[in-house]
Amino acid sequence: MFDVKNLQVAYGQSVVIPDLTFSAAEGEIVGIVGRNGMGKTTLFRSLIGMIPTVSGKVTVGTSEITHKPSYKRVAEGVAFVPQGRMIFPYLTVYENLISGVKGSVNEEDVNEIYALFPVLRDMKGRKGGNLSGGQQQQLAIGRALMTKPRVLLLDEPTEGIQPSIIKDISRSLREIRDLKKLTIIVSEQVLSFVLDTCDRIAVIDKGKLIREDKRESVDASKIKAMLSV
């Protein structure tokens, strides 16, 4: 469903991801874990087109998106929830949700997001920048879902979120996957979240995939050791 082959990403002369290959099946949740600075955010930003790809191939279904601009990747069914949420601070919650919708807005889609995250309905007229971190995270996920994606990329969704809400986010992601048969790829440092949420866990180190396990067979202590500095 979502395939990344021999991906190379660099900032000028500095190669951050030298050669990365992985894939995710339809309806699968893949967790990508790794220490800070190992290339997780660079990988996600290149997958959505914020950073150009040097070489390799990225495909969604049968469509190649390797060198397409971000908005065309979204049209191909890729949605992105970035690290730090990056919601539009001066737009209302409702405007944030519909910001990426092409043509007329289907209010049923908006209500579906409100059903997933009821707090957004209560705050629909409030500016995005005035929400708490957890509310912003729900808004960022809702905004991504409004584009009707086939693949959802989430970069460190638990960053700066209180533990009780982390559980809610994990539950929501699994619900969304079950409801929409979405492929979800999530990068994380919080191992408990990854173990709760993901079907498969991949460890990234210096831009390379060094380990891949199914959740049932994962050795948490080994991954924990890889995550420690």
Add this chain to the structure above:
Amino acid sequence: MQGAAETLFFLSAPLSFCSARPSGALTLPHIQLSPPMESYSWEDLQNIFLMQGFAGISLFSVLLLMGLGLAVIFGQMGVINMAHGEFMALGAYTVYLCSTLTAEYAPSFGPYYFVVAIFIAFIVCALVGAAVEWLMIRRLYHRPLDTLLATWGLSLIMQQTFRSTFGAREVTPTLPEWLMGSYSPKEGLDIPINGMFVLGLAIAVSFALLLFMYKSSFGLRLRATVQNRKMSGAVGINTNSVDRLAFALGCGIAGIAGAAFTTIGSTGPDSGSRYIVDAFLVVVFGGAASLMGSLASAFGIAQAQSILEFFLEGTKGKVATLLVIVVALMIRPQGLFPSKVRAH
């Protein structure tokens, strides 16, 4: 020195018969406009404030239209467009051209041409703006100082093009009869019809722009792009086309400002450059991203200039206005109407 009554006699002439200086204040040759305050009666002062208030409203209207266009280009997109004044001049020349063509080929259309000419001025300036964005501005979005230099160069090219095409002398379109003359609600007070028309136009454009920005999907995409360009792309917005349309919209509104300008003054190759500083003042003083701020600051600046210039003479009036703005921006650097949110 002229007495206040004589001064008022000249001031009571409709604005279209007086030449509007760049600042929009009235200039009456050979007449000292600032006799001592004690020489004015209470009624004189009332009339002076009313007349200068109406003169200020004409200036306010042009400044507002210029400011609104710049609020989109500079306030929303962050592009320092030094050629914005020339887009105003392009709008004014378009109206002049429409006037000339109407007089030559369709004189019976004379009473109505002006309204159509406003739309044509908008479209011409918007199209030229879109071309400029495509050819030049889109390559400079991450280099604001280069944009400043490039658009300044563009302003010189446009000025020379106007000079080569229309000549160095100022031109004035023939205004329809219904735009001439004035309305006199009481003796000694004449309200120029052209001033009221320009005010109505400015208000209509302001409302249309507010609706466009806050009720249309394009307005939403523009506001999102302004707040976070990369993230806008990542939610599916084609930011390149948003940029082009926004720049074209801003230039189009400058074209409407130019059309409005023809009702209160004559147009020369450098007419636009005389308004560019005031237009930037309007946007910065109002709060760069706020359309309501532009409205409030255009009104304040125009009225302050118009009334102060009567009592203090042109330059002193301008200095006083600028001093107030400098002090206000020192106290409130984010402008009159900054947006407030909890986090970025």
